[in-house]
Amino acid sequence: MAEARSGVQTLEPWNDPDAKPYIRIQNVSKKFGDFVAVNNVSLDIYQNELFCLLGGSGCGKSTLLRMLAGFENLTNGNIFIDGVDMVGIPPYDRPANMMFQSYALFPHMTVEGNIAFGLKQDRVPKTEINKRVKEMLDLVQLGPFAKRRPHQLSGGQRQRVALARALVKQPKVLLLDEPLGALDKKLREETQFELVNIQEGSGVTFIVVTHDQEEAMTLSTRIGVMDKGEIVQVGTPTEIYEYPDSRFVADFIGSVNMFEGRIIEDEADHVRIASDEAGCNLFIDHGLSTTPGAKVWVAVRPEKISLSREKPNGEENCTTGRVDEIAYLGNLSVYRVELESGKQMRVTMPNLVRDAAERITWDERVYATWQPSSGVVLTR
Amino acid sequence: MTQRRSMFLLSSVVFGFAFLYVPILSLIIFSFNESKLVTVWAGFSTKWYGELIRNEQILEAAWISIRIAFVNACFAVALGTLAGFSLARFGRFRGRTLFTGMVTAPLVMPEVITGLSLLLLFVAMQDLIGWPEGRGVTTITIAHITFSMAYVAVIVQSRLTSVDESVEEAALDLGAPPAKVFFVITLPIIAPALISGWLLSFTMSLDDLVIASFVSGPGSSTLPMVVFSKVRLGVSPEINALATIIVLVVATGVIAAGIVMRNQELRRARDEHMAAAENL
Numbered sequence: 001m002a003e004a005r006s007g008v009q010t011l012e013p014w015n016d017p018d019a020k021p022y023i024r025i026q027n028v029s030k031k032f033g034d035f036v037a038v039n040n041v042s043l044d045i046y047q048n049e050l051f052c053l054l055g056g057s058g059c060g061k062s063t064l065l066r067m068l069a070g071f072e073n074l075t076n077g078n079i080f081i082d083g084v085d086m087v088g089i090p091p092y093d094r095p096a097n098m099m100f101q102s103y104a105l106f107p108h109m110t111v112e113g114n115i116a117f118g119l120k121q122d123r124v125p126k127t128e129i130n131k132r133v134k135e136m137l138d139l140v141q142l143g144p145f146a147k148r149r150p151h152q153l154s155g156g157q158r159q160r161v162a163l164a165r166a167l168v169k170q171p172k173v174l175l176l177d178e179p180l181g182a183l184d185k186k187l188r189e190e191t192q193f194e195l196v197n198i199q200e201g202s203g204v205t206f207i208v209v210t211h212d213q214e215e216a217m218t219l220s221t222r223i224g225v226m227d228k229g230e231i232v233q234v235g236t237p238t239e240i241y242e243y244p245d246s247r248f249v250a251d252f253i254g255s256v257n258m259f260e261g262r263i264i265e266d267e268a269d270h271v272r273i274a275s276d277e278a279g280c281n282l283f284i285d286h287g288l289s290t291t292p293g294a295k296v297w298v299a300v301r302p303e304k305i306s307l308s309r310e311k312p313n314g315e316e317n318c319t320t321g322r323v324d325e326i327a328y329l330g331n332l333s334v335y336r337v338e339l340e341s342g343k344q345m346r347v348t349m350p351n352l353v354r355d356a357a358e359r360i361t362w363d364e365r366v367y368a369t370w371q372p373s374s375g376v377v378l379t380r
Numbered sequence: 381m382t383q384r385r386s387m388f389l390l391s392s393v394v395f396g397f398a399f400l401y402v403p404i405l406s407l408i409i410f411s412f413n414e415s416k417l418v419t420v421w422a423g424f425s426t427k428w429y430g431e432l433i434r435n436e437q438i439l440e441a442a443w444i445s446i447r448i449a450f451v452n453a454c455f456a457v458a459l460g461t462l463a464g465f466s467l468a469r470f471g472r473f474r475g476r477t478l479f480t481g482m483v484t485a486p487l488v489m490p491e492v493i494t495g496l497s498l499l500l501l502f503v504a505m506q507d508l509i510g511w512p513e514g515r516g517v518t519t520i521t522i523a524h525i526t527f528s529m530a531y532v533a534v535i536v537q538s539r540l541t542s543v544d545e546s547v548e549e550a551a552l553d554l555g556a557p558p559a560k561v562f563f564v565i566t567l568p569i570i571a572p573a574l575i576s577g578w579l580l581s582f583t584m585s586l587d588d589l590v591i592a593s594f595v596s597g598p599g600s601s602t603l604p605m606v607v608f609s610k611v612r613l614g615v616s617p618e619i620n621a622l623a624t625i626i627v628l629v630v631a632t633g634v635i636a637a638g639i640v641m642r643n644q645e646l647r648r649a650r651d652e653h654m655a656a657a658e659n660l
Binding site for chain 1 (some may be wrong): 408468544546547549551552553555557560565568569631648651652654655656
């Protein structure tokens with residue numbers, strides 16, 4: 001048995017054609033009257049993953065999570081958890097637990113009582129309950145607060161009680177709705193790593209809903225980006241950031257410069273794109289398989305562009321403009337450059353030298369260049 | 381300037397409180413009057429309290445009133461809670477506003493109409509199914525429940541709308557079936573609303589004269605009915621004594637409740653302050 005498992009256990013089960021998905025969402029749709037909240041979503045999530053559903057408000061991510069928990073009925077489709085069809089199974093019989101955005105702690109019970117509640121429903125023996133509650137309290141470092149009521153706790157402590165309460169039943173999947181949304185910035189950053197550690201330690205599969213792309217990047221094994229009820233791209237944080245496959249994803253994750261253009265040359269090892277917006281020809285070092293003349297967009301991340309006062313060699317991937325705005329952030333500076341086409345381009349440069357006099361400044365004419373591998377061609 | 385304003389404020393306060401409490405105060409003072417004539421002071425005496433204790437008609441009416449009020453309050457809380465819960469948690473459906481309005485209609489309906497319609501209903505029911513047999517304590521209790529439960533429903537509903545629904549969802553999610561969630565999570569959270577609903581129902585039942593007059597029968601006169609009929613024959617000092625006792629009981633209850641609530645609030649504020657101070 002153990003040997004059979006170890007064969008499957010790769011670091012990236014989604015790339016393993018033999019791996020069996022643990023949570024399978026098949027063609028799931030949800031309509032509220034005429035409004036389509038979730039539209040034909042299919043998603044495979046593997047055991048031990050920390051999967052993030054990322055999207056703006058109203059994109060359907062929370063509805064999808066609530067369907068997994070059993071609070072919303074499916075209009076269409078199926079959900080399987082560990083091979084069991086979940087349709088028709090009420091929330092109290094599902095092997096999934098949820099951590100609510102508002103934490104939803106029981107105000108009339110102590111911290112201990114809150115954590116023990118789920119185990120009591122399963123008629124777990126009392127000694128066992130006490131043992132597991134204590135383990136949970138230690139895990140989230142709330143031992144000294146066991147006898148307190150929720151209103152006697154700070155926001156961060158309440159968040160950890162909510163996590164412990166959902167985790168104590170060792171569910172097959174833990175659903176977290178904006179788990180860090182109510183914390184202030186500093187606490188949120190600390191808690192992110194704590195959450196990842198707890199997930200790795202518990203071996204429970206986590207599905208996190210968030211609108212915060214930084215949070216999704218830090219936490220997840222994979223991210224599913226949602227827009228208007230649909231999954232637009234699924235991938236690891238690196239894939240999503242470096243290889244977005246649509247303008248929406250490129251624009252939603254981080255900031256990006258988007259140049260509209262037309263393909264003038266599409267060979268096996270390179271593509272050449274004419275772009276009036278960029279003010280130069282764009283050269284990409286891999287082939288596509290599109291028809292010449294097709295309208296495409298090229299996305300270039302601000303940190304992949306470098307600015308210089310002198311004109312560099314080569315005509316491609318090199319444009320010129322005037323520095324319009326500079327934001328000094330300490331470790332790096334953000335430049336807004338107005339190109340000759342009138343388009344604003346965003347460039348971030350690390351502040352390598354300390355002397356401010358040597359840096360590019362307002363209203364200077366600059367040349368912006370990037371590598372042939374930096375641009376991403378997007379067709380939608 | 382500030383001097384003058386505070387004089388104005390002071391006199392308003394004095395006048396306002398005098399308006400509210402002088403009648404009650406004079407009633408209490410005259411309850412210790414020696415004279416049989418209510419308005420003529422003839423020296424201090426507690427003899428009317430003694431008369432009151434020996435007046436079986438009043439004592440019996442008081443006992444009936446308390447029994448009715450107690451049973452009424454219990455039923456009203458049970459039914460009103462169910463009504464309020466459904467209104468708050470049923471979700472949206474066609475005609476929801478109409479239903480909400482219909483539940484709260486007894487609050488605005490003139491008592492005379494409520495009393496008359498209930499009387500007609502009871503008579504018709506007796507003719508058709510033989511129950512209730514005649515009018516008495518049972519019919520008064522039922523009549524009181526009909527309007528008390530509307531008050532409870534409103535209180536419970538407004539309390540529930542301020543309770544985060546995800547608390548109940550969390551309990552469901554952790555494995556408790558809906559009925560258990562209602563008893564173990566929802567009810568304890570809205571307990572204060574249930575207590576105030578019970579107390580309100582109890583007092584309103586004790587207080588009611590009009591509806592009880594319509595649906596009462598022989599041998600089921602409530603305290604307000606007895607007092608009212610006595611007053612029509614001229615105010616007796618006994619009534620003053622009775623009123624004084626009632627005022628005393630109510631005042632004690634209100635003050636005690638106030639103190640308890642104030643302490644709870646203070647403790648809660650202190651807890652929250654402490655939790656915030658030791659953040660993390």
